[in-house]
Amino acid sequence: MRYSFRLRPGAMAVRALESEWHRCRYLWNEAVRQQKTGRKPTFAKLGKLLTDARSHNAWLREGAQVPQQQILRTYAQSLEHSFAVKGRGRPRFKTRRDTLPSLEYSSRGFSCRGGRLCLAKGIVIPVVWSRELPAEPTSVRVHRDSLGHWYASFVVRREVVATPAADEGSGIGIDWGVSVTATTTSPEFDLPYLGHRKRCAAELGKAQRKMARRHSGKRGPQSKGYQRARKAAATLQKKAARQARHDARAWAKSVVDHHHLIAVEDFTPKFLAKSTMPRKATDAAIGVSKQELIECAARAGRKVVLVAPAYTTMTCSSCFARAKQRLGLAERTFQCRECGFIDCRDRNAARVILAVAERRHTRVDDVSHASSPFGSDVHAV
Template identity: 65%
Template sequence: MEQPCRTEHTVSVGADMVPGMGTEVVRYKYRLRPDALAERALIEEWHRCRFLWNEAVHQQKTGRKPNFTKLGTMLTETRARSSWLREGSQVAQQQMLRTYAQALDASFTVKGRGRPRYKARKKALPSLEYTRRGFRIRDEQLVPKGVTMPVVWSRDLPSEPSSVRITRDSLGYWWASFVVTRERQLIPAVEEDSRVGIDWGVTQTATATDEQFDLPHAEYRRRCSAELAKSQKRMARRRRGKGQAPSKGYQQARRQVAKVHKKAARQNRHDGRAWATRVVDEHQLLAVEDFKPKFLAKSHMARKAADAAVATMKRELVERGRRAGRKVVLVRPAYTTMTCSGCFARAEQPLGLGERIFRCWACGHTACRDRNAAGVILAVAERGHTGVDDVGHWGPPPSGGGSGAV
């Protein structure tokens, strides 16, 4: 049997394990191998769904305020007029409009989330979603409307899938992501007072209060930079003028660029999962800096910050911690590098990025800048807060004992 296309950590059953409670809803992802006819049908279905998405965006831009009810009415009327739309799956088209309605609602309620945009024919990657009445699994093949595709069953499904999302990545590979229900996995039993603080950075991706849980900066993208630059130059040379169809050589060069990017991303994701599993298995309280690396995109650290993949590491740690039933506290990063983890005194001036040692003016405490910040983050979380300013005074945590930060 082939190896699973998605790496998952498996906990072996032992004397120090406790069973998880209940069930959980997860996604199981598998590789698809559609033939030329099936791939053509999937692309046609995607164009129909993309047309409906763009029509919904147009309605929103013209001030008609579409919701899912209005979009459903629009779909019924449009399918009645268009034989091209009737050739496709109504389920996939409904799900596309449902996704649009959810994205539009989130743009009003989630900070920083923009309005849904048009999906360009040459830029947007295909993505189709089917509920249970829109597909079947027959003879170990996935059968949405009018399409039959072999699936690489790298592992068994734990239950009947409630929905499936079919996507194509930048390398041209097709994937099926099934939503299933499974029993919660066994998790290690840890002491209630086991806790760790995590500070994110660029020089070192993650600095913990306990140095054995630090995550060094692997610099995978920097290692691929020479190969990436060579592929990008080849792609630029083979680019045709505006309005002309891309050549086969250009498509090959673009695929090579995507392959290099995917390689670095996979390596970062693998390291993040292994590190997050190790941290979660050893601690009950995870105090994590709520760091948002988006602002670094316009600084001189943009390339190194992207290479560190802080957002990926943070997402893996938070998701695995919550899935394992750990207490995860996100602490705002404001003043964490200016505050002493020993006496909680705050420096008058921010530390420059070149200054890697923190020295407290009040108590004389000296520590690594990032290690001190991790200690402050943990101390804030121990006191039940999410920001340095929320802590009125410095004292022992409610559970007793110090934070063990330094």
């Protein structure tokens, strides 16, 4: 498991880390060039090439050997996955401008002494120990984010904490939305719209107006004042994103702890960016919440069923009859013309999603529309 901590490197340490990264990036790009010329590089071949390159290149010898070996190992794994995993592309060149520094050290390339992280070649960095490590780390990844902050991500082996057992018959259906991020079949597990970006909108607008005033109007490098305003705006946006992910993680854990079957609407929120509510949709963080829920359920061994969103809003959760016309977004109440059932639009959709998953299907069309999904006479087709 990974534990991440903020680093406080000095100017000399930053220069040393960036120099190490340029060497590693050079080796990665050389490996990509080997693959593009048809030489089929494996980790064993790349290791031999690294040994030969270090013997002839003094610039490479100035850097530590451990991160150079690790980036070639990472490249070999990426190349292997590009053939084995569907949709995974081939490794590409890492450019100086578009790639953030990331260095991997195995146990022989780092140590922790006196509250500091000591890396190979004498790089010593203070660490903000926000919590204790449960065991000795086996490796560490030192990386820089888009704001210029450095972090250390330690890999630690620890005992697996058992997830509380849930009843075999306990299930929950989840329908995604914007006004309420997640509406479930059990109201106590709803995830409301938290609006972290909305709360910092005034500060963000102030920073963006500073950016507009300080922009020179020309392409190319901008002033230091513009860069400061840009960093302030990016910091606010990243803060809101981290708050949304933290809340989504806490919500996902509560859902997973109490339910054995989790039926999730397989909703892709990309189209909302072209709608009339892109800002609120981004703030709702539907994609992040869905990802955290699926990952948390997989770690706990829960059953997750992704149900296609088609017709979930038009179908009655009481008699499973389908409405003849689509419900507009302004209509927040569902009313069945067949049985007279009335309920919240999203709550009804969540119940339909759960009913489809309980019958081991992933689409509403796969379940009979002639009878109630919660009755004894339900059958699947």
